[in-house]
Amino acid sequence: NAGVTQTPKFRILKIGQSMTLQCTQDMNHNYMYWYRQDPGMGLKLIYYSVGAGITDKGEVPNGYNVSRSTTEDFPLRLELAAPSQTSVYFCASSYSIGPGSTDTQYFGPGTRLTVL
Amino acid sequence: DQQVKQNSPSLSVQEGRISILNCDYTNSMFDYFLWYKKYPAEGPTFLISISSIKDKNEDGRFTVFLNKSAKHLSLHIVPSQPGDSAVYFCVEGGSEKLVFGKGTKLTVNP
Numbered sequence: 001n002a003g004v005t006q007t008p009k010f011r012i013l014k015i016g017q018s019m020t021l022q023c024t025q026d027m028n029h030n031y032m033y034w035y036r037q038d039p040g041m042g043l044k045l046i047y048y049s050v051g052a053g054i055t056d057k058g059e060v061p062n063g064y065n066v067s068r069s070t071t072e073d074f075p076l077r078l079e080l081a082a083p084s085q086t087s088v089y090f091c092a093s094s095y096s097i098g099p100g101s102t103d104t105q106y107f108g109p110g111t112r113l114t115v116l
Numbered sequence: 117d118q119q120v121k122q123n124s125p126s127l128s129v130q131e132g133r134i135s136i137l138n139c140d141y142t143n144s145m146f147d148y149f150l151w152y153k154k155y156p157a158e159g160p161t162f163l164i165s166i167s168s169i170k171d172k173n174e175d176g177r178f179t180v181f182l183n184k185s186a187k188h189l190s191l192h193i194v195p196s197q198p199g200d201s202a203v204y205f206c207v208e209g210g211s212e213k214l215v216f217g218k219g220t221k222l223t224v225n226p
Binding site: 004031033035040041042043044045048050058059090092097104105106107108109110 | 120125150157158159160161162165205209211212213214216217218219
């Protein structure tokens with residue numbers, strides 16, 4: 001049971017390039033999330049998904065896209081990378097969530113992205 | 117707008133002493149909070165939670181206290197150990213969107 005895995009661990013992009021951050025979980029969780037963490041800040045939600053085929057915006061969705069074709073995978077796409085997207089990106093998953101839920105989210109190790 | 121504030125960016129304590137990490141919040145819909153711990157180059161991991169029906173939850177060396185009238189919670193670690201050195205995030209839960217504080221970096225000195 002690997003939990004939540006993310007690839008790559010590190011990446012440097014040039015301004016205007018695009019890339020996809022991969023996230024896979026093997027816990028059969030319904031819910032998956034993408035966060036970014038800037039230096040000295042807490043994690044901010046980019047997008048989340050409550051199940052295959054369903055995604056929704058979080059707090060900071062601009063400049064990103066997601067898809068959820070399977071329960072296991074939740075890739076995050078960056079189009080036209082900008083220096084403001086330099087950050088550490090975390091993927092997470094949980095079995096259940098929502099009002100009144102006491103479930104917890106399980107996080108991957110993160111992808112450190114630098115845009116120059 | 118939900119907000120979770122951790123006003124101390126860092127805390128340093130001696131091994132064996134108590135560590136107290138504080139958190140204030142506004143406009144909580146669910147009064148359900150979690151603490152996550154994060155080591156460098158790793159993702160956050162869940163540590164302990166507390167719901168509105170309790171004012172205290174204990175798990176080994178970790179205790180979280182919730183004061184709903186003051187909209188304040190705190191995490192106590194007793195006794196502190198060098199392995200506890202990490203960043204601790206206060207998080208509001210209960211919905212599909214977790215709201216993270218900025219974190220407090222705890223350093224436990226041997």
